[in-house]
Amino acid sequence: MCAMVSSSAIAQTLDSVITFNNGVLKNKWTASNRFRIQKLDSVSAYSNGGFEKKWKTSSCRIVMAAVAPITPRDVMKGKPLRKTGNNVGGNGKDTRTWPSQQQIETIRSLDSWAEEAILPLLKPVEKCWQPQDLLPNSSTDTFMDEVLELKQRASHLPDDYLVCLVGDMITEEALPTYQSVFNTFEGVRDTTGASPTPWGVWVRAWTAEENRHGDLLSRYLYLSGRVDMKMVEKTTQYLIGAGMEAHIDNSPYNGFIYTSFQERATFISHGNTARLAKEHGDSQLATICGMIASDERRHEIAYTRIVSKLFEVDPNGAMLAFAEMMRKKITMPAHLMFDGENSNLFEDYATVAQRCKVYTAKDYTDIMEHLIGVWKVEKLRDLSSEALQAQQFVCSLPSRMRKLSERAHDRVNNCSTQAEQRNKAFSWIFHKPVML
Ligand SMILES: [Fe+2]
Numbered sequence: 428m429c430a431m432v433s434s435s436a437i438a439q440t441l442d443s444v445i446t447f448n449n450g451v452l453k454n455k456w457t458a459s460n461r462f463r464i465q466k467l468d469s470v471s472a473y474s475n476g477g478f479e480k481k482w483k484t485s486s487c488r489i490v491m492a493a494v495a496p497i498t499p500r501d502v503m504k505g506k507p508l509r510k511t512g513n514n515v516g517g518n519g520k521d522t523r524t525w526p527s528q529q530q531i532e533t534i535r536s537l538d539s540w541a542e543e544a545i546l547p548l549l550k551p552v553e554k555c556w557q558p559q560d561l562l563p564n565s566s567t568d569t570f571m572d573e574v575l576e577l578k579q580r581a582s583h584l585p586d587d588y589l590v591c592l593v594g595d596m597i598t599e600e601a602l603p604t605y606q607s608v609f610n611t612f613e614g615v616r617d618t619t620g621a622s623p624t625p626w627g628v629w630v631r632a633w634t635a636e637e638n639r640h641g642d643l644l645s646r647y648l649y650l651s652g653r654v655d656m657k658m659v660e661k662t663t664q665y666l667i668g669a670g671m672e673a674h675i676d677n678s679p680y681n682g683f684i685y686t687s688f689q690e691r692a693t694f695i696s697h698g699n700t701a702r703l704a705k706e707h708g709d710s711q712l713a714t715i716c717g718m719i720a721s722d723e724r725r726h727e728i729a730y731t732r733i734v735s736k737l738f739e740v741d742p743n744g745a746m747l748a749f750a751e752m753m754r755k756k757i758t759m760p761a762h763l764m765f766d767g768e769n770s771n772l773f774e775d776y777a778t779v780a781q782r783c784k785v786y787t788a789k790d791y792t793d794i795m796e797h798l799i800g801v802w803k804v805e806k807l808r809d810l811s812s813e814a815l816q817a818q819q820f821v822c823s824l825p826s827r828m829r830k831l832s833e834r835a836h837d838r839v840n841n842c843s844t845q846a847e848q849r850n851k852a853f854s855w856i857f858h859k860p861v862m863l
């Protein structure tokens with residue numbers, strides 16, 4: 428549905444509230460879009476929150492070509508991809524100011540360092556576990572018995588735990604998106620698909636290691652008989668089709684800060700599902716999640732080591748990038764998750780993960796604090812005035828966020844005591860309700 432609206436209905440700046448006279452859109456713009464709207468004549472607004480058209484000012488200068496992200500619902504409707512993206516201005520020219528040429532040159536100067544310091548963190552294929560090592564072998568006579576044992580162990584897993592495990596698995600299964608996002612990082616992307624640079628070698632081998640995670644969890648869940656695999660598989664297809672918005676803006680600095688954060692987040696999340704599997708009596712699943720977590724930890728070491736190097740060779744640039752990513756907040760890779768039914772699926776899954784203590788707001792703050800420590804941010808000296816401000820902002824964040832998450836935690840507890848918590852049916856577990 429497209430609704431024409433007049434310029435009088437549009438706020439002047441992107442970070443203002445936007446309300447259309449038909450009431451369709453609100454709060455759809457943020458400063459991170461890096462555009463300013465000035466005297467727009469009109470725009471085309473869609474009920475899903477997207478802008479589809481660019482329009483001229485009265486002086487006929489095109490000032491905006493910003494578009495909203497494709498949503499899972501767009502994918503469901505078969506909406507075609509747009510030709511323009513966040514980096515393309517209304518005149519069709521690339522309007523990016525980031526990453527700077529200096530960032531690109533700095534990262535390119537680290538090729539030989541990456542070969543020596545990063546590539547050894549990859550595990551040779553012959554030394555890697557494979558999903559088959561941890562699952563019943565269908566070529567043996569004992570296969571059916573082993574499957575029955577697996578199903579028996581899995582029968583004790585609570586529904587909310589399964590929701591967390593499925594969400595984690597689907598996040599892993601959207602791996603094509605993550606490789607695509609890595610290949611948007613200027614200066615390190617795999618330019619041919621088989622680039623011999625250390626960065627090209629890394630991204631392909633990292634992807635290959637990650638590929639085992641989704642495979643293993645998916646096969647385990649299939650054999651467990653506890654989840655509606657068709658709904659799970661549909662969610663994966665929707666998610667890969669929808670992609671993700673990591674707000675990295677092609678910057679390798681931003682990108683490696685994002686991946687450092689995310690690898691630690693997955694390390695924590697899989698570590699917690701391992702701990703809970705053991706508590707629920709499924710020791711084999713505990714081993715599975717633990718093996719995946721150990722891969723994530725190794726990846727975290729690689730990405731944090733890259734950012735440590737950036738802080739060493741370009742402390743001002745790295746500091747500014749770290750502050751920028753913290754301001755934007757780290758989006759979860761599966762935030763566009765959709766199963767064809769629940770348009771709030773990711774938030775519901777994240778709420779269950781928070782309640783089950785698989786991944787919590789406290790974990791987010793802990794990761795931030797951990798990275799500040801690993802990169803020795805508080806000890807940085809002789810920064811530019813802008814980077815000094817960024818340093819102060821970043822170092823003050825964990826305590827501010829801890830206060831916020833404590834308040835949120837109190838609210839949840841109050842809800843719990845007041846019996847105000849809601850149940851939500853998840854298609855992944857045959858529409859059984861789970862407490863949010
Ligand atoms: Fe993974």
Ligand SMILES: [Fe+2]
Binds near residue numbers: 693722
């Ligand atoms: Fe990983």
